[in-house]
Amino acid sequence: MRAMIKLALPLIALAMAMSCAKSREKTITWAVGKDPAGRHQAMIEEFQRLHPGVKVKLLEMPESSTSQHDAYVTYLAAGDKSIDVYSIDIIWPAEFAQAGWLLPLNDALASPEREDFLPGPLAGCTFRDTLWAIPWFTDAGMLYYRADILGKNHLKVPDTWEDLLKQASFLSKKYEMAGYVWQGQQYEGLVCNFLEILWSCGGELFGDNGQPLLTSKEALKATGIVKEMFNIKASPLGVLTYKEEESRQLFTSGQAVFMRNWPYAWAISQDTAKGSAVAGKVGMAPLPACLGETSSSCLGGWNLAVSRFSRNPELAKELLLFLTSYDSQKDFALKGGRLPTRISVYQDPDVLKLNPHYKDFYNSFITARPRPVRPDYPRISDFLQIGLHRIFTGQVPEDKGLLSLQEELEKSVVKECYQE
Ligand code: GLC
Numbered sequence: 001m002r003a004m005i006k007l008a009l010p011l012i013a014l015a016m017a018m019s020c021a022k023s024r025e026k027t028i029t030w031a032v033g034k035d036p037a038g039r040h041q042a043m044i045e046e047f048q049r050l051h052p053g054v055k056v057k058l059l060e061m062p063e064s065s066t067s068q069h070d071a072y073v074t075y076l077a078a079g080d081k082s083i084d085v086y087s088i089d090i091i092w093p094a095e096f097a098q099a100g101w102l103l104p105l106n107d108a109l110a111s112p113e114r115e116d117f118l119p120g121p122l123a124g125c126t127f128r129d130t131l132w133a134i135p136w137f138t139d140a141g142m143l144y145y146r147a148d149i150l151g152k153n154h155l156k157v158p159d160t161w162e163d164l165l166k167q168a169s170f171l172s173k174k175y176e177m178a179g180y181v182w183q184g185q186q187y188e189g190l191v192c193n194f195l196e197i198l199w200s201c202g203g204e205l206f207g208d209n210g211q212p213l214l215t216s217k218e219a220l221k222a223t224g225i226v227k228e229m230f231n232i233k234a235s236p237l238g239v240l241t242y243k244e245e246e247s248r249q250l251f252t253s254g255q256a257v258f259m260r261n262w263p264y265a266w267a268i269s270q271d272t273a274k275g276s277a278v279a280g281k282v283g284m285a286p287l288p289a290c291l292g293e294t295s296s297s298c299l300g301g302w303n304l305a306v307s308r309f310s311r312n313p314e315l316a317k318e319l320l321l322f323l324t325s326y327d328s329q330k331d332f333a334l335k336g337g338r339l340p341t342r343i344s345v346y347q348d349p350d351v352l353k354l355n356p357h358y359k360d361f362y363n364s365f366i367t368a369r370p371r372p373v374r375p376d377y378p379r380i381s382d383f384l385q386i387g388l389h390r391i392f393t394g395q396v397p398e399d400k401g402l403l404s405l406q407e408e409l410e411k412s413v414v415k416e417c418y419q420e
Pocket residue numbers: 065089090091138139188189190192244262299300301302
């Protein structure tokens with residue numbers, strides 16, 4: 001009996017020590033959209049290694065920005081304390097800050113550190129002179145093309161929408177594959193894709209006086225380009241159900257000639273281990289424009305914010321600083337293909353070696369245009385998503401559809417904007 005007790009004592013002591021350590025362990029939760037390159041868990045492990053006694057729980061959200069937005073609004077409006085860090089789309093900081101859901105981060109990211117961040121993402125994270133999120137990675141819409149197919153057909157990379165449509169339609173028929181794939185599902189991605197066409201045809205969503213401009217000839221031209229894509233089979237109708245990953249999978253499996261996507265798709269397209277059938281055959285270029293106009297990319301990107309309801313705000317801020325540090329951004333650029341928000345990372349030799357296009361397209365990346373920075377942007381976007389999808393699926397003719405969008409926006413959002 002005495003021998004048994006002797007044997008059991010060390011085990012009891014070990015169990016007690018473990019339970020004490022557990023009770024000292026701090027846990028924070030990070031809500032973040034699914035990463036196609038699957039890097040989030042590795043980042044967490046590195047943070048935990050540097051912070052013994054800290055555990056970060058990953059709450060993986062759906063890929064779609066719109067679905068994430070709806071879920072976060074539900075959590076935050078209820079004052080949910082179970083999530084400490086949110087990764088938020090560049091279009092939400094104003095809305096979330098105005099609702100009082102985030103902690104200010106002016107001190108967490110102060111000068112001169114702040115000057116290393118790209119001005120566009122910083123501006124998107126700032127509302128009423130306060131920084132509400134730290135830019136994590138940025139995004140800009142780009143054109144991907146099959147360099148091998150264009151080469152064989154002696155075609156130059158299209159820089160007008162007209163040429164893109166012609167080539168996509170011709171090559172799609174010739175190779176029995178999709179021509180131009182993009183993001184046309186009824187969600188935020190559709191708005192980005194549409195704005196890029198509108199802006200690159202000289203149009204604007206709002207005029208200087210805040211009036212919506214959806215009945216302009218440029219808006220009609222932009223919707224006309226999209227309708228024509230389907231008429232001449234430059235794009236399959238299925239595009240109207242695609243988000244980023246559906247179009248990316250089609251392209252990297254070798255079933256599409258052209259694709260509009262964010263820069264993350266580059267790394268996957270070069271990676272045979274991730275199933276790419278097109279490694280070494282892909283090129284990237286700025287998106288086309290209407291004849292005589294300038295190409296335009298929509299500014300996207302994700303940012304890290306601390307919930308006002310977090311029980312561990314200081315630890316949450318540490319996680320933000322870790323994830324947005326030089327080393328983490330470098331790692332994400334190398335292994336996840338994400339565009340850094342720190343200017344210095346674009347000069348890193350390892351990053352440039354693996355992503356030579358960073359140098360060529362730095363200008364496109366940093367001149368990408370923001371969507372309106374205002375608290376009611378998600379409502380504006382909802383109207384656009386529904387109205388544009390109705391037009392593109394043929395439920396309503398372009399002119400009528402644009403007119404109702406114009407009227408809806410005039411009625412519902414413009415006044416609020418000017419009270420802002
Ligand atoms: C990307 C962008 C984001 C945009 C979304 C639309 O995730 O980074 O800003 O809203 O795509 O699908």
